[in-house]
Amino acid sequence: MPAAGIWELREAIAFRYSSIFGNRWEPSQVIVTNGGKQAIYLTLKAILDPGDEVIILTPAWVSYESQVLLNRGEPVFVPTNEKFLPDPDLIRSRITDRTKALIINSPNNPTGAVYPAELLKEIAEIVLDNRLYVISDEVYRTLIYDGEHVSISSFQEMDKRTILIDSFSKSHAMTGWRVGFLLAPSHIAQAISKIMSHTTGNVNTPSQWAALKALETDTRYMLEEFHRRRDFVTRELQDMGFTFHKPAGAFYFFFDVSKYCPDDTIFVEELLKKQKVAMVPGQAFKAPGMVRMSFAASMSDLEEGLRRLKNHINGEVS
Ligand SMILES: Cc1ncc(COP(=O)(O)O)c(C=O)c1O
Incomplete structure (x- = not known):
């Protein structure tokens, strides 16, 4: 071969x-x-x-x-x-x-x-x-x-x-x-x-x-679905009070969490431990203070994940 x-x-x-x-x-x-x-x-x-x-x-x-x-x-x-x-x-x-x-x-x-x-x-x-x-x-x-x-x-x-x-x-x-x-x-x-x-x-x-x-597959339906998720997550994060640049492509949101925790790694560790929601700390991308959230997940998982994120920043248990 x-x-x-x-x-x-x-x-x-x-x-x-x-x-x-x-x-x-x-x-x-x-x-x-x-x-x-x-x-x-x-x-x-x-x-x-x-x-x-x-x-x-x-x-x-x-x-x-x-x-x-x-x-x-x-x-x-x-x-x-x-x-x-x-x-x-x-x-x-x-x-x-x-x-x-x-x-x-x-x-x-x-x-x-x-x-x-x-x-x-x-x-x-x-x-x-x-x-x-x-x-x-x-x-x-x-x-x-x-x-x-x-x-x-x-x-x-x-x-x-x-x-x-x-x-x-x-x-x-x-x-x-x-x-x-x-x-x-x-x-x-x-x-x-x-x-x-x-x-x-x-x-x-x-x-x-x-x-x-x-290669023969028409993948436009994927783009449409990702677009829907991108717009949904944008609204939810804005409602929670996060400021960020709306992603124009790919499937990640990258936003600042420093007002909730000075260390992004600790922020994601606590989010994982307390809410069972996984994100990647900005430090991994050489951008401390930020976190990366993927929206390559189903709408129902995104809804639930965002509900838990909201609880987390409000100090509530999910
Ligand atoms: C920017 C970028 N490049 C390359 C890759 C590699 O992907 P793969 O090896 O699965 O094709 C990834 C995967 O996350 C990526 O995000």
């Missing part, structure tokens, strides 16, 4: 991406991986030399830092603004002669931010001017409620500088099947395929055939 995946799936993905984003991807540039996670890990393994710096925008998904460190790179954290959007000038100011790559994630986990096209264009210019790579984690690209998804790979010349990460985990709710993929410039795709063949080999083939079938 080819380590990089079954040809039928690689061909279908290349065709799909070429038609959505307007640039031409060959099936040989597509590598099927064990989820988006392995796609990012293998990309870093293929491009980094020890000590190379990788810019990570914060708040950031928890695995980026660890994956850079595991590949002997140096994470360089650059904070985003109050709307969780990056400042291109700040990114530029953090580039050194060791900077190899920048990781972007839109729609974003944990903030729900969706980067507008003009911002992505400015980031693309930085990438091209400095001959960097951009690892563009687009695993939530089908879950957008306000605005639209633009891939940085679609700007001129950017297909040579972008490693696009995607996965069936979020778009088709297939997390346990472990099928992700990346699209990369040919030389990087070839290097990644070699690393895969000497480590994990291919993703199990039944999952790959299932993913090929899943």
